[in-house]
Amino acid sequence: MRIAIPDMISNSYFPIIAAADLGFMKEEGVDATVELLFPVPKTMAALRDGELDFVAGAAHATLQAFTDWQGAKLLAALAQRMYWLLVLRADLGAKRGDLQAVRGLRIGAAPGPDLGLVRLLAEVGIDPARDVQIGPVPGTSEASVSFGVTAAKALEEGRLDGFWANAMGAEVAVRRGVGTVVLDVRRGEGPEAGWWYTFPAFVTTDRLIQEQPEVVAGAVRALVKAQHALREDPSRATEVARHRFPAMETDLIADLIRRDLPYYDATISERMVSSLNQFAEHMGLLSHPVPYDQVVATRFSHLWKGA
Numbered sequence: 001m002r003i004a005i006p007d008m009i010s011n012s013y014f015p016i017i018a019a020a021d022l023g024f025m026k027e028e029g030v031d032a033t034v035e036l037l038f039p040v041p042k043t044m045a046a047l048r049d050g051e052l053d054f055v056a057g058a059a060h061a062t063l064q065a066f067t068d069w070q071g072a073k074l075l076a077a078l079a080q081r082m083y084w085l086l087v088l089r090a091d092l093g094a095k096r097g098d099l100q101a102v103r104g105l106r107i108g109a110a111p112g113p114d115l116g117l118v119r120l121l122a123e124v125g126i127d128p129a130r131d132v133q134i135g136p137v138p139g140t141s142e143a144s145v146s147f148g149v150t151a152a153k154a155l156e157e158g159r160l161d162g163f164w165a166n167a168m169g170a171e172v173a174v175r176r177g178v179g180t181v182v183l184d185v186r187r188g189e190g191p192e193a194g195w196w197y198t199f200p201a202f203v204t205t206d207r208l209i210q211e212q213p214e215v216v217a218g219a220v221r222a223l224v225k226a227q228h229a230l231r232e233d234p235s236r237a238t239e240v241a242r243h244r245f246p247a248m249e250t251d252l253i254a255d256l257i258r259r260d261l262p263y264y265d266a267t268i269s270e271r272m273v274s275s276l277n278q279f280a281e282h283m284g285l286l287s288h289p290v291p292y293d294q295v296v297a298t299r300f301s302h303l304w305k306g307a
Helices: 014-021 040-048 059-064 114-123 147-156 167-175 192-196 206-211 213-232 236-241 247-263 270-282 298-303
Strands: 002-005 033-036 054-058 072-077 085-089 106-109 133-135 162-165 179-184 200-205
Touching: 002 014, 002 040, 014 033, 014 213, 014 236, 040 054, 040 059, 040 072, 040 200, 054 059, 059 072, 059 200, 059 270, 072 206, 072 213, 072 298, 085 147, 085 167, 106 114, 106 147, 114 133, 114 162, 114 192, 114 270, 147 162, 147 167, 162 167, 162 179, 167 179, 167 247, 192 270, 200 206, 200 213, 206 213, 213 236, 213 247, 213 298, 236 247
Parallel strands: 002 033, 002 054, 106 133, 106 162
Antiparallel strands: 054 200, 072 200, 085 162, 085 179
């Protein structure tokens, strides 16, 4: 089974890496590999085209390859809430929570995640097309890139005024003294509606669910086992990262995972799907409201709590 994620050196999709690398997939009889395929619209397109079996990525990005949720389902949440942070140059002196500080700046954001920032800014009266420049981060077109870490480097080199990325990129920028976290949406900052625009999700196709339901169930069980294992001992994240991350990021990952533990719940609630679909309609990804059971593979929902 081929599983792809759009960012490897990151906390965002770490539970699925842990599920494979700590042996939980194997325990469940799933022969799985985890690979990088950036950006997330490309990852979802590969899933649609049969090149992948699963994707761990932003829930809303599924709609960039599967029109109106036709052909794919969300299996579980890797964690709760929208999970990117807004970081600005430290020398700007921006205050925590002040979204107005982005006016006139160059902000780097990946395709897919950028929609979350665009909508957040619109919520507070900032026109993303007029008041701020939002675009790709220089250097993120390479296949092996870590988006957040590359964003931190671009900020340090003065090629950006800020970025919208994962907590790993934010932490690197802060520790190097070049960036300041202005917004951490997952932890309740910014407009409340934005907390639930999207979330990191485990996704597969209707075809795989129909043809190999026992494999899908095993993969979901493995993910939940990984979430539980990291909650019990966050230092196991270092064990996993040692084989995949550079030294600095390996040293940081356990702390980042420890911060995320309150959000490690595989549940996808009706509220989450309702907010996700409203966001997707606002951003032109969804043409009409879609019922919960057309978005979520409910036949596996009993596995979310480790049943």
